[in-house]
Amino acid sequence: MRLIYLATLCTLVTLPCTTAAAKTWEPSPGHVQIPLWPGVAPDALPPKGPEFISKTEGLNNVSKPTITVYSPDTSTNNKNNTGVAVVVIPGGGYKILAMDLEGTEICDWLTSKGITAVLLKYRVPSAKLYPARGSIQALEDLQRAMGLVRSRAAEWHIDPDKIGVLGFSAGGHLAAWISNSYEKRAYKPVDAIDKVSCRPDFAVPIYPGHLWIDRNKFELNSDIHVTNKTPPTFLLQNEDDHVDPVEHSLVYYRALKAAGVPVEMHLYAQGGHAFGLRPSKLPVSKWPQLVETWLKTIGMI
Secondary structure: OHHHHHHHHHHHHHHHHHHHHHOOOOOOOOOOEEEOOOOOOOOOOOOOOOOEEOOOOOEEOEOOOEEEEEOOOOOOOHHHOOOOEEEEEOOOOOOOEOOHHHHHHHHHHHHHOOOEEEEEEOOEOOOOOOOOOOOHHHHHHHHHHHHHHHHOOOOOOOOOOOEEEEEEOHHHHHHHHHHOOOOOOOOOOOOHHHHOOOOOOOEEEEOOOOOEOOOOOOOEOOOOOOOOOOOOEEEEEEOOOOOOOOHHHHHHHHHHHHOOOOEEEEEEOOOOOOOOOOOOOOHHHHHHHHHHHHHHHOOOO
């Protein structure tokens, strides 16, 4: 009887640990997370708890940012690698990260097209949005990630002049932010990687937020300083997006056009928010084909 009790007790003790371990995010087999920072990340905030995936599949409490490299399959033909790389930036309102819907699923699509995908796991949540419009820690992580990818371009069989960003929702805002915040790091440089350019060669913000900030005025977020050096940009959003209204794309499009930046925008009547790559009967679900065509028109592939 005592042995049965001990066995039952051990099961009860170990079960929560096993369940908790299963709720942390890990990349698929064969892929390894690479830490972004050699030590403590700049402007680090005390973590609110251990990293875990919530019931809504969002990754919470990220305090140790990483990148994970997904390379095209070149086992049968090296020509399958276009040399293009895309840093994939999941959304989540700067509170969580949609690592599957707007992360690994996007990486699988990109690699199938011969594009190296680099999945960014950036710090969330922030203590506050800076300045009430975005996370400075997330921008720091993205700048660092871009420099790291470009510094290891030869190792990862990437053309250093063909590295772009693709982000969703808050990640779409980050894609726009770094497109206009690359000349100076948002943090004090820590090593040689921070001397490498973090400018994207192209940007794809999908249903971005945090760009239109005043419901009474049609004005762009003042942190986004568009110039004629802002990289070519592809924008896409639905008119029935009630999380990030279509004005976020429209106001950025207007600023890009005024600065003479090559920009292509697609607006759809239906599809809402946070649709990722998941198929539907709606026309917006064909957006990956549009991005692929656009990458050809700007000379990336």
